[in-house]
Amino acid sequence: MKKVLVTGGSKGIGGATCELLKDTYEVIPMDVHTGHSFRDPNVVEEVFNTALECDIFINNLFYADTQITLFKRLYRHWKEDPTKHIININSKLRLKIPTHENDIVAINAYTDLKKEFYQAWLEILHDPGRLVKVSNISPGFVDTDFAKQNKLPPGLKLEPKEVAEYIKWTIEQPDFIEMGEVAFWRIKR
Amino acid sequence: MNRMQRVSITGHTKGIGKSVVENLKSDYEVLGFSRSTGYNITKPVDRNRIFEESQTCDIFINNAFCRDAQIELFTLFYDAWHNDSSKTIININSLARLGAINSLYKDVKCNLHNKWLTVLHSAERKCKIINLSPGFVDTEMINTLNVPESIVMQPEEFADFVRWVLTVPSHIEISELSFWRRV
Numbered sequence: 001m002k003k004v005l006v007t008g009g010s011k012g013i014g015g016a017t018c019e020l021l022k023d024t025y026e027v028i029p030m031d032v033h034t035g036h037s038f039r040d041p042n043v044v045e046e047v048f049n050t051a052l053e054c055d056i057f058i059n060n061l062f063y064a065d066t067q068i069t070l071f072k073r074l075y076r077h078w079k080e081d082p083t084k085h086i087i088n089i090n091s092k093l094r095l096k097i098p099t100h101e102n103d104i105v106a107i108n109a110y111t112d113l114k115k116e117f118y119q120a121w122l123e124i125l126h127d128p129g130r131l132v133k134v135s136n137i138s139p140g141f142v143d144t145d146f147a148k149q150n151k152l153p154p155g156l157k158l159e160p161k162e163v164a165e166y167i168k169w170t171i172e173q174p175d176f177i178e179m180g181e182v183a184f185w186r187i188k189r
Numbered sequence: 190m191n192r193m194q195r196v197s198i199t200g201h202t203k204g205i206g207k208s209v210v211e212n213l214k215s216d217y218e219v220l221g222f223s224r225s226t227g228y229n230i231t232k233p234v235d236r237n238r239i240f241e242e243s244q245t246c247d248i249f250i251n252n253a254f255c256r257d258a259q260i261e262l263f264t265l266f267y268d269a270w271h272n273d274s275s276k277t278i279i280n281i282n283s284l285a286r287l288g289a290i291n292s293l294y295k296d297v298k299c300n301l302h303n304k305w306l307t308v309l310h311s312a313e314r315k316c317k318i319i320n321l322s323p324g325f326v327d328t329e330m331i332n333t334l335n336v337p338e339s340i341v342m343q344p345e346e347f348a349d350f351v352r353w354v355l356t357v358p359s360h361i362e363i364s365e366l367s368f369w370r371r372v
Contacts, residue, residue: 096310122287125287126287131372133371176370177342177346178369178371180287180368180369181322183366188360
């Protein structure tokens with residue numbers, strides 16, 4: 001059974017992903033609810049070391065720039081391993097042009113980090129000798145506690161389990177197919 | 190009973206377009222436009238004919254590449270369809286858009302992507318727009334490049350992704366999908 005580490009795996013997108021994968025994968029959620037607060041650098045180190053023992057790393061939890069640093073470190077270790085898969089959970093906001101008058105500082109900081117996160121992927125995309133799969137999942141707004149706490153603008157929101165389904169679909173593509181970017185959102189219908 | 194959805198596609202007699210038609214024709218009514226059937230997308234008059242003849246279609250697959258013609262066609266269809274939630278435009282882009290090698294092909298694909306970005310957040314937009322960016326696909330264009338066979342996707346494999354994006358629930362827009370074959 002493949003081993004999957006999901007950061008932020010207790011709630012929201014991560015929680016729904018663990019729930020969806022748990023019957024066919026060995027799922028390891030890591031976040032504050034499992035006793036792993038990302039505010040603690042030792043915990044981030046523990047997450048990294050745990051990821052090294054897994055087949056798939058779902059880099060979901062957003063806390064400052066830890067998504068970017070974990071991605072870069074793990075990529076260096078997994079670069080030449082075709083059996084590994086890194087799934088970076090990005091956001092539709094990376095496509096946002098921050099000019100709206102209602103933009104708040106927290107959202108702009110979030111957007112900037114998601115753009116930087118995407119840029120980190122672009123930098124390794126054409127790396128000679130890269131064998132590890134790296135996929136970006138960029139959903140629109142999702143109905144999560146994170147969205148509520150950060151006062152994301154009102155609008156149509158995906159259910160976390162809908163995002164989880166696209167994550168599972170990405171993981172389960174044939175070995176010879178690499179999904180680069182999977183971006184999707186809810187629209188008015 | 191609901192009628193069969195109608196798909197309009199450019200470049201339908203070869204490569205990707207031909208495989209997409211083969212894949213979709215059992216479940217969709219497909220209308221194809223190619224140079225070999227009298228539609229040259231580099232000519233404004235032919236682009237207008239494609240547009241006029243596609244008005245009863247639900248889905249436009251903007252596949253054929255010829256300099257800026259794909260961007261012109263996207264603009265033509267978007268301007269007319271943007272306010273209609275029953276319509277879908279699929280732009281066939283390319284991984285070359287993100288590549289390190291500069292070329293006219295890359296520039297045009299970047300421009301097509303940028304054109305999409307300008308309408309992405311439009312409050313008036315109701316039609317779906319889907320961008321598909323495959324890596325190397327086994328087409329006539331690829332035969333001119335020195336690409337290892339192991340990373341070349343078959344057009345039939347690509348067509349499966351087109352079918353898939355058309356089957357997601359109507360309240361979800363798959364905006365970008367990039368994928369490729371790897372060793």
